[in-house]
Amino acid sequence: MAHMKWRLVLTGASGGIGQALAVALAPYCTSMVLVGRNRGVLETLRARLGPHLVRIVVGDATQAATLDAVVAAANELGGVNLLINNAGINDFHAFQSQDPAALRNLLEVNLLAPMLLTQRLLPQLRNATSAQVINVGSLFGYLGYPGFAGYCASKAGLRGFTQALRRELADTGVEVRHFIPRATRTPINAGPVEAMNAEMGVALDEPADVARQLCAFIEGSAWEHKPGLKEALLVLLNHLLPGLPDRAIRGQLPVIRKHMPAPVRRAQPRSS
Numbered sequence: 001m002a003h004m005k006w007r008l009v010l011t012g013a014s015g016g017i018g019q020a021l022a023v024a025l026a027p028y029c030t031s032m033v034l035v036g037r038n039r040g041v042l043e044t045l046r047a048r049l050g051p052h053l054v055r056i057v058v059g060d061a062t063q064a065a066t067l068d069a070v071v072a073a074a075n076e077l078g079g080v081n082l083l084i085n086n087a088g089i090n091d092f093h094a095f096q097s098q099d100p101a102a103l104r105n106l107l108e109v110n111l112l113a114p115m116l117l118t119q120r121l122l123p124q125l126r127n128a129t130s131a132q133v134i135n136v137g138s139l140f141g142y143l144g145y146p147g148f149a150g151y152c153a154s155k156a157g158l159r160g161f162t163q164a165l166r167r168e169l170a171d172t173g174v175e176v177r178h179f180i181p182r183a184t185r186t187p188i189n190a191g192p193v194e195a196m197n198a199e200m201g202v203a204l205d206e207p208a209d210v211a212r213q214l215c216a217f218i219e220g221s222a223w224e225h226k227p228g229l230k231e232a233l234l235v236l237l238n239h240l241l242p243g244l245p246d247r248a249i250r251g252q253l254p255v256i257r258k259h260m261p262a263p264v265r266r267a268q269p270r271s272s
């Protein structure tokens with residue numbers, strides 16, 4: 001990697017892709033702020049990478065106190081010049097029965113938290129000679145898919161945010177970019193999603209492969225990384241001829257419904 005002096009802030013560092021990214025990027029960083037909720041995983045990662053290099057911030061990304069701690073840690077380490085908004089969750093459910101609190105959390109973690117963190121770190125990013133913000137999106141940000149209405153909405157929102165901010169900062173030294181991994185073997189796909197993927201024959205990348213792709217993407221100049229030609233064609237087809245994926249996905253509904261978790265029970269209002 002030509003640019004050897006990243007001062008990194010990475011969210012979701014305790015997750016599958018995040019841990020692989022931290023390991024892959026460590027040789028090119030002069031400092032790393034690793035953010036997540038799982039202290040044990042983050043401590044182990046720090047021990048592996050070299051404690052002198054790494055500051056960890058443990059907290060929920062939807063809480064202002066966590067964002068404050070990230071901003072302070074980055075500032076103490078000389079400011080950030082590479083922000084990777086990678087933390088994310090999904091919630092595979094039929095939309096009608098999805099828990100409203102889970103839906104709200106999905107949008108807060110996947111969309112609002114990266115927006116607010118980026119906003120808070122922009123003074124530091126703009127202070128750097130050159131800097132990058134990389135938002136980790138999903139193919140589902142382009143392709144609406146049953147059982148993932150909230151996730152698709154959050155990732156479509158993240159894509160819109162990325163493109164708008166990229167254009168807003170076009171005359172600054174801050175590049176804002178969008179990275180889309182292919183389906184990857186991580187805890188986000190555990191349980192029913194894993195079973196559905198297996199039945200549908202969805203191939204999964206390993207986190208280390210995704211980390212390598214992201215390192216190459218950082219070096220390049222494209223605004224967006226799509227995982228492969230097949231995915232790029234699917235996005236184009238969905239845009240130009242949406243009736244075709246409509247029909248194909250409708251055909252997948254029985255398998256999707258088979259794996260969908262049972263509806264969330266909500267308290268019924270008491271009748272008088």
Ligand SMILES: NC(=O)c1ccc[n+]([C@@H]2O[C@H](COP(=O)([O-])OP(=O)(O)OC[C@H]3O[C@@H](n4cnc5c(N)ncnc54)[C@H](OP(=O)(O)O)[C@@H]3O)[C@@H](O)[C@H]2O)c1
Pocket residue numbers: 011012013014015016017018035036037038039059060061062085086087088089109136137138139180181182183184185186187188189
């Ligand atoms: N895996 C895939 O197939 C796939 C495909 C396309 C896009 N992506 C995207 O890739 C990114 C990384 O996902 P992954 O596959 O590595 O999933 P993962 O292993 O489940 O990791 C998710 C990470 O997000 C963090 N996180 C979740 N909720 C949080 C919250 N409220 N506050 C702070 N951190 C929170 C988790 O922290 P804790 O562990 O501490 O809870 C964890 O570090 C996500 O944005 C995901 O949407 C993944």
